[in-house]
Amino acid sequence: MAKEETVVQDINPKDPNKTYGLMELMKGRAPLVDKGGPEESLFSWPHLMLWITVVFLGLLVVLVGISWIFDAPLREPFDVDVPENPAKAPWYFLNLQELLLHMDKSLAGVLVPTVVLGALMALPYIDRNTRDTGIWYGTKKGLQITLFTTVYTLGWITVGVLFDETNIYGGFLRLLPGLQHITVPTGVHLVAGDLALYKVSLATVVAGWLLPVVIMVGLTGLLVAIVEVRWRPNIRERAIALFTGFAVAYLYLIVISMFFRGLGMHLTWPWDLPPNAIPF
Amino acid sequence: MMLPPIPGPLRAPLDKAIEVNKAVLDLIRQSPPWKSIFRNPYPNTDENRALVMFNSFFLHIMPVKVKRNTLKWNYTFGMGLLTFYLFVLLTITGVFLMFLYVPAAGQAYTDMQRLGTNVAYGQLLRNSHRWAAHLMVLFVFFHMCRVFYTGGYKPPRDFNWVVGVILFVLTLLLSFTGYILTWDQLAASAITVGANIGAASPMYIGGLMKAFILGADDPGPPTLIRVYAFHVILLPFAVFTMVGVHFWRIRKDGGLSAPATGRKARQVIVPSTRGGFSVKDVPAVSPEAPLPAPPEEVRR
């Protein structure tokens, strides 16, 4: 076999007929910025490769294991004329379904999700300080705010859900004379090809829109105020309060709707749930 | 490699076996087909470790070097990676399911049953697709939380966070559309709640949304076929594309976020006054502060 020779070649060979010199220095980020020095980095091969392989194999084992033990559900054949009771959405939409029980469906199903998604997308354009990038919770305060907000959110949602179940304000509204009979236009819709005003009673507006909005905005405002006074937060810490409120509400509403709602989506203890009440 | 001590009588044949093994491997590694596929030797030197990453189509999405912080298990908890893997596994199991499932209202449900009775490993296939879908939703949410609490959304990763939020929504929709395809009562409940939420859009839009979701006034055969099209083509394609953008951006944004290393002096090559270049220490700076641009590519 012919002996292999190493040929060293310039990647950008110089033209012998030209002269080269440094023309200018420009301001800008050097390639090393934010990449860590040599001591702070490792070769992807083998370090990263090892881990991503191990994680993949681990996932495969776990997934096949779960699938071996638990069968995917299959209920009776599809029939919308005989709805299930309770009829629940898949678990990741149960939080929305829970909201639907407490307010007007446009508010719960459209406005709230839109506001939340909008706020999530706006977040990195509001908190632009990079000094504490890469640090869990940013500061000690951040962690404290996370814990406080978790308790705060769990508490108020519990109170709110229980309160709504008593239907106290629904009954209260019905007692108020007149509210039932006054109608307000809330939109337009098509009636036999003509645009018509869509009217609902004032009671519906108060119970479906006014109170829920006041409660949601009010509790969020109260949270921000407490955090403001107690911790004197920076922008990131304020964001931590709001995001934690969102994340905890997201999960807790799922738990309530999944495990505590029985026939007619009324509150029930998990052990009293009718069969098939858990959408799994 | 260190081998444990080998008892006397076994030693000679084992040594021989190892020798033969090595010779065979060498033969393979020197052969033209092998060399045509893997253009560089086994990556056990720094140069080859670099080459292996950019010479491979599959590996070149990853950088040659990563920050130590990136590999800390309790920094990422591997959540994004797991989400991605679940998407891959869902694609594979999903294609197999497509061989076995017809999205027609009269047949979909029985096809589901047949997976458990008439298809070898059909139930396992269905189970793994189903549970992987649930896990993907769970992990994408946890991934979002981890990115949030580590401040991974801050510039320059601001746009990648937005890409992430889009991926979050797409993942939910993908999972939801799949849930309908079993065409059982769970699907009926889901599509009813879904259509109600769609119909809740204000004014005229609500009606349009409902018609768009159901393809009819009530959930029925037209619903199934459109949900199917979204589930097997449109949404996977959208996720695939956005994941591509997501990963591309991670590279372009300087890898994963990490605590600033600005306190440490960093070396850059700067032109010396006597011509040529010299390596200088740059005093402690914040990672935001611009450094003088090195005149040529700095090789580490």
Ligand code: HEM
């Ligand atoms: C299909 C869904 C998604 C996939 C497959 C995915 C995948 C990944 C992967 C593999 C990483 C590398 C680090 C890690 O594993 O944590 C990552 C980082 C990142 N992801 Fe995702 N992701 C998804 C959804 C999201 C969502 C929902 C968000 C946020 C709303 C998001 C925002 C980010 C950001 C900002 C980074 C950079 C984080 C840093 O540098 O610390 N991603 N993603």
